[in-house]
Amino acid sequence: xxxxxxxxxxxxxxxxxxxxxEDGLVVDMELHLRDAFASLLQEGLSxxxxxxxxxxxxxxxxxxxxxxxxxxxxxxxxxxxxxxxRFMPALAWNYLKIALRKIKRQKGxxxxxxxxxxxxxxxxxxxxxWVQDEMNYDRFHVxxxxxxxxxxxxxxxxxxxxxxxxxxxxxxPALKAEFPEVRQMARFVSVGQQIVANGEKIFYEKNVSLCDxxxxxxxxxxxxxxxxxxxxxxxxxxxxxxxxxxxYFGKEDPLGKTLRLNxxxxxxxxxxxxxxxxxxxxxxxxLLPFLAAEDFGFPTQTWDRFSYNTFVLLEAGVDARQLGxxxxxxxxxxxxxxxxxxSLQPLPEIHLHSSHILEGEERCNIKTVFLFSILALFVxxxxxINYLNLTTAQGSSRGKEIALRKVTxxxxxxxxxxxxxxxxxxxxxxxxxALLSIPLCLPLFNSLSGKNISLSQLISPATCGLLLGFxxxxxxxxxxxxxxxxxxxxxxxxxxxxxxxxxxxxxxRKLLVVFQFSMTLMLIIGSLTVFRQMxxxxxxxxxxxxxxxxxxxxxxxxxxxVASLKAEILRDSSITSASAASDPAMMFRTSxxxxxxxxxxxxxxxxxxxxxxxEDYSKTYGIEMAQGQxxxxxxxxxxxxxxxxxxxxxxxxxxxxxxGKRLDDREIIGVVKDFPAHSLHTAIGPVAMxxxxxxxxxxxxxxxxxxxxxxxxxxARTWKRVAQxxxxxxxxxxxxxxxxxxxxxxxxGVINVFTxxxxxxxxxxxxxxxxxxxxxxxxxxxMRKVLGASTPQIMAMLSREFxxxxxxxxxxxxxxxxxxxxxxxxxxxxxxxxxxxEFILSITLTLLIALLTISSxxxxxxxxxxxxxLRCE
Amino acid sequence: MIPKALMAASTKPIIxxxxxxxxxxxxxxxxxxxxxxxxxxxxxxxxxxxxxxRLEKENLISSRWIVSDxxxxxxxxxxxxxxxxxxxTEMAQWQSMIKALDLIWKPMLExx
Numbered sequence: 001x002x003x004x005x006x007x008x009x010x011x012x013x014x015x016x017x018x019x020x021x022e023d024g025l026v027v028d029m030e031l032h033l034r035d036a037f038a039s040l041l042q043e044g045l046s047x048x049x050x051x052x053x054x055x056x057x058x059x060x061x062x063x064x065x066x067x068x069x070x071x072x073x074x075x076x077x078x079x080x081x082x083x084x085x086r087f088m089p090a091l092a093w094n095y096l097k098i099a100l101r102k103i104k105r106q107k108g109x110x111x112x113x114x115x116x117x118x119x120x121x122x123x124x125x126x127x128x129x130w131v132q133d134e135m136n137y138d139r140f141h142v143x144x145x146x147x148x149x150x151x152x153x154x155x156x157x158x159x160x161x162x163x164x165x166x167x168x169x170x171x172x173p174a175l176k177a178e179f180p181e182v183r184q185m186a187r188f189v190s191v192g193q194q195i196v197a198n199g200e201k202i203f204y205e206k207n208v209s210l211c212d213x214x215x216x217x218x219x220x221x222x223x224x225x226x227x228x229x230x231x232x233x234x235x236x237x238x239x240x241x242x243x244x245x246x247x248y249f250g251k252e253d254p255l256g257k258t259l260r261l262n263x264x265x266x267x268x269x270x271x272x273x274x275x276x277x278x279x280x281x282x283x284x285x286x287l288l289p290f291l292a293a294e295d296f297g298f299p300t301q302t303w304d305r306f307s308y309n310t311f312v313l314l315e316a317g318v319d320a321r322q323l324g325x326x327x328x329x330x331x332x333x334x335x336x337x338x339x340x341x342x343s344l345q346p347l348p349e350i351h352l353h354s355s356h357i358l359e360g361e362e363r364c365n366i367k368t369v370f371l372f373s374i375l376a377l378f379v380x381x382x383x384x385i386n387y388l389n390l391t392t393a394q395g396s397s398r399g400k401e402i403a404l405r406k407v408t409x410x411x412x413x414x415x416x417x418x419x420x421x422x423x424x425x426x427x428x429x430x431x432x433x434a435l436l437s438i439p440l441c442l443p444l445f446n447s448l449s450g451k452n453i454s455l456s457q458l459i460s461p462a463t464c465g466l467l468l469g470f471x472x473x474x475x476x477x478x479x480x481x482x483x484x485x486x487x488x489x490x491x492x493x494x495x496x497x498x499x500x501x502x503x504x505x506x507x508x509r510k511l512l513v514v515f516q517f518s519m520t521l522m523l524i525i526g527s528l529t530v531f532r533q534m535x536x537x538x539x540x541x542x543x544x545x546x547x548x549x550x551x552x553x554x555x556x557x558x559x560x561x562v563a564s565l566k567a568e569i570l571r572d573s574s575i576t577s578a579s580a581a582s583d584p585a586m587m588f589r590t591s592x593x594x595x596x597x598x599x600x601x602x603x604x605x606x607x608x609x610x611x612x613x614x615e616d617y618s619k620t621y622g623i624e625m626a627q628g629q630x631x632x633x634x635x636x637x638x639x640x641x642x643x644x645x646x647x648x649x650x651x652x653x654x655x656x657x658x659x660g661k662r663l664d665d666r667e668i669i670g671v672v673k674d675f676p677a678h679s680l681h682t683a684i685g686p687v688a689m690x691x692x693x694x695x696x697x698x699x700x701x702x703x704x705x706x707x708x709x710x711x712x713x714x715x716a717r718t719w720k721r722v723a724q725x726x727x728x729x730x731x732x733x734x735x736x737x738x739x740x741x742x743x744x745x746x747x748x749g750v751i752n753v754f755t756x757x758x759x760x761x762x763x764x765x766x767x768x769x770x771x772x773x774x775x776x777x778x779x780x781x782x783m784r785k786v787l788g789a790s791t792p793q794i795m796a797m798l799s800r801e802f803x804x805x806x807x808x809x810x811x812x813x814x815x816x817x818x819x820x821x822x823x824x825x826x827x828x829x830x831x832x833x834x835x836x837x838e839f840i841l842s843i844t845l846t847l848l849i850a851l852l853t854i855s856s857x858x859x860x861x862x863x864x865x866x867x868x869x870l871r872c873e
Numbered sequence: 874m875i876p877k878a879l880m881a882a883s884t885k886p887i888i889x890x891x892x893x894x895x896x897x898x899x900x901x902x903x904x905x906x907x908x909x910x911x912x913x914x915x916x917x918x919x920x921x922x923x924x925x926x927r928l929e930k931e932n933l934i935s936s937r938w939i940v941s942d943x944x945x946x947x948x949x950x951x952x953x954x955x956x957x958x959x960x961x962t963e964m965a966q967w968q969s970m971i972k973a974l975d976l977i978w979k980p981m982l983e984x985x
Binding site for chain 1: 922
């Protein structure tokens with residue numbers, strides 16, 4: 001049965017779907033339909049046919065709606081009035097006003113948020129500058145991409161591989177002659193401190209280096225005067241930097257003038273360098289030609305002395321890895337060093353990727369770069385978490401505002417946008433504070449990191465872009481969740497007044513606080529472990545006594561006067577012994593290969609750390625003998641034919657009774673107990689000691705404890721008498737040894753700073769959370785007090801929750817910290833074991849600081865007069 | 874079949890012309906358009922109403938509700954003074970357009 005009303009109702013539904021059909025307009029349509037229906041009925045159609053025809057006559061809702069919409073479109077943006085404008089200037093102004101007002105009204109929260117973000121951003125910017133600085137090493141060379149350093153990898157009998165950049169002098173020319181891929185080659189070696197004189201002007205030059213003439217062509221060290229191609233061609237040429245040129249020649253033109261080195265040879269100035277850029281992994285003050293090497297005790301023709309850094313400039317398009325393999329094959333064939341292999345290291349990698357290479361230079365490690373970047377980001381993350389927590393916790397205070405905005409037509413996106421804008425505003429303020437504080441922090445940072453980073457680095461377009469990126473990402477990280485959370489508040493619930501924080505939101509907040517505490521705990525455990533390892537380095541028994549030992553460098557002709565120098569020095573009763581040697585313990589620079597010994601397996605060789613010393617070395621250093629005896633003047637035969645090795649060497653060689661056995665062409669006369677030839681980062685390896693006065697570079701003087709000043713004064717007097725041509729220089733051995741751990745200590749310092757920052761930010765956040773949570777429980781506290789609770793009871797109740805958080809954080813942080821610290825400690829051959837002590841100390845510390853932070857709020861709440869919180873009006 | 878654009882352009886003078894002869898309501902207006910044009914102008918009925926709304930917004934017509942004797946509500950439209958003036962302009966415009974077309978096509982029609 002056809003029911004007209006029902007059909008019309010159905011038909012109208014189609015029209016109601018369109019926003020452009022207001023109710024009255026649909027009525028128009030309906031009336032028209034009814035008229036058409038009536039007249040069609042009169043024409044004699046059945047009700048059903050008449051209805052369908054009338055519907056057809058009226059037309060489709062869609063096409064009519066489109067016409068109506070045209071009538072309503074606004075002139076400006078073709079928007080219909082029921083769609084909100086995309087941008088409302090008045091509203092934007094209101095957002096800004098509200099945001100600023102909130103910052104002003106809730107000073108405490110704002111300070112926590114903005115200060116935290118500023119600290120986080122500031123540390124990120126610092127680290128960014130530092131990372132940029134580290135990454136830019138050696139990039140100033142025009143050929144940086146094509147220059148490689150030859151690295152040798154030596155395998156000892158134990159299967160350990162040691163890599164170092166020092167090669168025999170024969171390698172360089174062989175490479176250039178036999179490999180067309182090598183366009184140019186330069187050998188380079190530092191000969192350390194030398195005496196340089198122009199007449200009366202005599203100075204020590206700290207870093208004199210020898211290099212091939214091509215060195216200045218391969219590298220782009222800026223040459224002010226002279227010709228890069230020919231400057232070092234003459235065997236008696238010398239290239240100075242500008243500062244040195246002024247020092248020696250004043251305003252005179254230095255080119256062509258002569259300088260005298262070590263009171264022996266004369267060198268003619270052939271070039272002036274404009275100073276070496278700081279971001280250079282190769283450093284020197286004065287360059288001498290390779291041909292002068294013999295004058296400084298460096299061989300120029302051998303496959304067996306490993307002393308020269310060897311750099312090659314490759315032709316374009318050459319695969320350095322393949323070439324390295326070819327070179328390695330050729331090297332072992334020609335040199336006979338079968339346990340060694342070579343590889344090529346690209347120049348830009350030297351600074352950050354040389355941690356596995358043994359060399360004297362202090363380099364950075366890419367892992368350190370990562371570690372510091374991650375630490376800085378963690379600090380920023382903690383600040384973001386504070387923002388997130390405090391903003392969502394305040395949801396109730398903003399709830400009414402949000403609800404009202406929604407009721408008056410604000411959409412979800414607009415509310416989210418508003419809060420995201422607020423977080424951007426606060427991040428922006430934080431960024432400004434961070435940028436303003438950088439000039440203040442930079443000197444501190446530079447002293448901590450040993451860098452010389454300048455503010456001008458901040459101004460580059462790339463850095464500005466990165467800063468903007470930081471700003472946006474931080475704003476998003478901090479503000480996104482609060483924005484989404486607040487935008488999804490239900491206005492009805494809020495306005496009814498029974499708005500309660502959702503369980504999910506507060507659970508997330510708790511989780512984040514726990515995360516912050518875990519991070520802080522891990523950092524504290526890390527700091528303590530680094531500190532303990534550093535202490536361990538200082539206190540570990542070394543196998544020798546480093547205290548009260550002075551190091552006096554023997555320069556020029558002094559090494560020939562050792563005997564008389566020692567005799568004079570020992571007259572003083574405050575000096576117990578003196579010894580000359582090539583290197584101090586823990587700072588050996590040479591290694592040799594032992595090729596022949598009794599019971600040797602075929603093809604077996606042994607790499608040995610090596611020192612040339614006199615008969616008093618063991619006495620001066622307090623090195624104990626395990627077997628046999630040390631060198632002595634009273635021995636039969638030449639002392640240079642004898643050798644002393646350490647216990648590790650004995651084990652490596654497989655000797656049962658080493659005394660009297662021969663190593664190559666030397667006789668073993670004694671075995672010393674193990675002592676380190678290098679810093680404790682590496683394990684003690686085989687050590688060989690040989691007597692050879694020609695190689696002595698230092699005089700070591702052991703003075704009686706407690707007599708430092710008098711001993712020094714008398715030493716200086718003796719020195720003046722015996723070696724009047726050379727200034728009296730000295731260093732304390734223990735300080736020099738401490739310097740070996742300089743980079744570790746630097747790292748420890750940086751970690752400490754980050755730990756402090758993280759602790760500060762985490763506790764600021766905790767302060768905010770505590771004050772918020774306690775404010776919510778004011779009435780409860782009042783009731784409890786009225787019912788007889790004491791102040792300590794209330795404080796305990798308020799602190800219980802936070803204690804739970806710290807406990808949970810400890811559960812999370814401890815295993816992770818244990819794992820990470822174990823990883824770090826593995827880089828040391830001698831290390832502390834991770835003790836339970838650090839963990840207990842860290843947890844206690846964190847807990848104490850947290851409770852202290854909370855107590856600042858809880859005491860006030862617990863002591864408040866309940867009348868104030870319970871009174872209703 | 875007259876294309877949509879042309880139809881849309883002509884609705885305004887047509888409706889004004891019809892309303893000039895007296896107040897009327899939607900359904901009737903459309904019937905009269907069909908009648909007067911001899912069926913050449915075949916709108917879908919519903920499309921009339923947006924046009925009426927537009928004309929009313931432009932103050933060319935006004936409307937009021939009248940309850941008929943059978944108790945049926947109807948919205949009656951009537952032309953305003955502004956509407957009459959607009960119609961004069963419209964007529965002049967259309968006429969000059971027709972004249973122009975005539976002039977252009979005349980030689981063509983003669984040669985055929």
